[in-house]
Amino acid sequence: MSEIAEFLRARYQERREEAKFVHEIGCAEIRHAGLSDCDCGQPEAIVADLDAELAIIEEAERSEAAAGGQPDFDGGGANALLWVLLVLARPFAGHPDHKGEEWGP
C-alpha cells in the first residue's frame, strides 16, 4: 500500500503546487473582469479537496500499520482502504509511475 500512497502523495503535491496557477488562468473574475483578486473560492477549494484525499491516504496507512503491515485481503478495513487508494489512482492512469493493470480497475 505504501507504494500507491507515495504515488498519490506525489500527484497531490503536484496539484497543490499548480492550484494557484490553474485558478489564475481559469478564473473568470481574474481573466475577464480584470480583477487581481476574487472571491470565487478557488484555489482554496482545490487545496481542501487535496487535504481530504491526503487524510484518506494517512488513514489507509495507519490502518495497514495497525493490521501488521499487510492489507487484510480477507476483507478488513485496510483492504477497503487499499481499494479506495486504487480508485483515487484511476485519474492518474496515464502517469509513467502508475502501475497500470496492477492498480487498474
Ligand SMILES: [Zn+2]
Ligand atoms: Zn477566482
